[in-house]
Amino acid sequence: MHGEIMTNSDHNSLSGTALPSYPGAADLAKQTAGQALVLRGLTKTFGQYTAVDHIDLDVPAGSFFGLVGPNGAGKTTTLSMVTGLLQPDAGRVLVAGFDVWSDPAAAKARMGVLPDGLRLFERLSGPELLSYLGRLRGLPPATVADRAGELIRVLDLDEAGNKLVADYSTGMRKKITLAAAMLHSPAVLLLDEPLEAVDPVSARIIRNVLSRYTAAGGTVVFSSHVMALVEGLCSHVAVMAKGRIIASGELAAVRGSAASLDDAFMHLVGAGDVEQGGLSWLGSSQA
């Protein structure tokens, strides 16, 4: 299924014919073996507004998958439903073959999550947070201590020492959340804007860690609206706009003949260049 560009109409016909009704989680898992993340008919409406509109998606295991789209496209809503933080109105989510909403314990044990803009346990220090979450997941204290120490070293958080998370900078918060997401060695990492408002040094460190993780067989799904970043990192990409997936597949396929992913994206979402003219008053007065 991947390796070729799929448009929205393909998706619709697929879900209309090949999948006349959503299969049970076990059937779907069997059909989609080899996929790290599978979405079928995922939908969320807020009153009149449809934030996510019957999306289907397959993320192959071992891929570095970018979910791109303009602000308000539904990326965060989708990831919230995938990570179990927001109940979908309809549809199914499988993470590593386990249904997030019917078997949350198994699915959540196999995912690591980095949400955007949510708080942490602010009055714990970074090492304390990792120790707490690791032990809460049932990992032996020695294992937790080893892994936490290594993650803190690799993510360059040793200087923070026992500083409280509340006093961390944005980059440090993203890094400690990433450490918490990787602590239990999940099969899939789901990251919402992991590099948003992060300084270049921290961004480089995060990118390196994520690349090493996929090289070792892990799957990374992350959302972003920075096309250059996605183009530089990802093997696969899905483009979202207005709650729908308008294209998905391998990066080269989605980009097609366009000069860059940015151009392909503009073409896909139907945005033209900014008009010339207007704004003539700008820069002409001190008032």
Next chain:
Amino acid sequence: MVGVFASLKWRLVTSRLRAATGVKRVGLIVLFVVVVLFIGLLAFGIAALRQVPDIAVSVLISVFTLQLIGWALTPLVAFGVDETVDPARFALLPIRPQTLQRGLLVTSLIGYFPIANMIVLIGAAIALGVPWSVLPVAVLCAIVQLLLCVVLSRAASTSMSGLMASRRGRDLGMAVGLVIFLLYMGFVVFINSGSSQSQGDALEAGVTGVASVLQWSPPGALATLPHLLATGQWVHALAAAVIALGALALAWWWWAVALHKSLTTVPSTTAGSSPAGPGALDTAVGDGVTGTMRVVADRDRVLVWRDPMRRMPWLMLAVLTVVWPFLVVRGQGAVFAVALGAIFCGAQAGNQYGVEGSGLWLHLQTITDRVRARGEVLGHTITALLPGIVVVVVGIAIQAVVHDDWAKVPAALGVCLGALFGALASASYISAVLPYAQPQSRKSLFASSVPGQKGRTFVASVAMIVGAIVIALPAAIAAVLSLISSPAWGWLALVLGLVVGSGAIVLAARLTADRYLDQATEIFAVVSAGDRS
């Protein structure tokens, strides 16, 4: 420019009314009318002091002083109640400091709180304007008093705005809140300790004595000025006028300096919290109910000590549990009054899912099965249970020693521990059924709910208390029997309190965990609102 400030503030003040529609709007208007009537009644009562001019001056000296202290301290305790308090919001606008200060003064005078103060001060002016010929002076004094309150409050809040912008500063504000609470408790104990026979006389003597000192303070001078003029004490009157106007000028100058400083310097942002000590957490593993309970309780224990928002209530409770019985029950039987403190101790386990705001997502990812969910509830419960038992036992012991009331101790322990256990069980269950958002900005120790969820918070609190009382009822009935028939019933009360209470805690943990797993996303959506205020 001042007009712009005034209209801006007017929009802010009326925005909630404009945003509300239908029933909500009617409710707001009814509430508004009730509050205005209440304040009008208060002002009328103060105005009625006109009949007794001597007492009026003494009383109003204290009222004016308390009013000014209240205004000066409010920003420290409840920073952020007023959106225009923070001068940093104006730092980038091209406005001269003098214009800004005048504009801010006008905005400070527009609002529910200043208007309520104005109404009360009109009553005060009528009470002080004896005979009627000095009423204009009294009105002038009332106006100066209001200005003094506003300017001093603004000067204090502006000079503290840098401090309050940092989390550590806000933590300090909570400590101040605790001090105010302790002063209040001390004050209540003090006025209650007078011999009951001549309490009225003692109170009057106290007020007059205090007034003779405070009349030389700026607010005191304003309260006495009309009387001094009416009785022709010109020199004293002149001195009072100089004190009052001098204070106003000084406060205005302080505000100007503080404003200039806050607009041109960056507050220290390095004032983070002191780092955590190494090895604060133990090595329990969350692989079962007990393990999860230990992991969660261990984290809670660290946070109760580290987070002033959690630590201060415990300190207040310890004081309340010891002091309250002295206030309500004179003599034997005071041991039972410890039950109130017991219920509040249990309430510390309340709203378990809302304490961390959207930080709950970390638990949503890790606590995914019944075993862990139950362990989490029991972990939060035990964090409040252990200190609660200490507070209750010490509270009862103090009452027993002071009133030599050891015979009632078993029954009192039964009732109070039953109330503590009951409150814990009830608080746990209600936190899953009626979770509410807690403000995460930690601006005030006394801000326990966010806009739009005040009703929810109130219902949750009442339900928690009712639940606690119901669970403590068997022990309470046995305790009543111990008082009217045989003291042996007291031991039954103790057994009932412990057994019924423990049963309730275990049952509540099961029900709470099931409810939490079932409603996790709804709970998460509700409590995440705490991030925004």
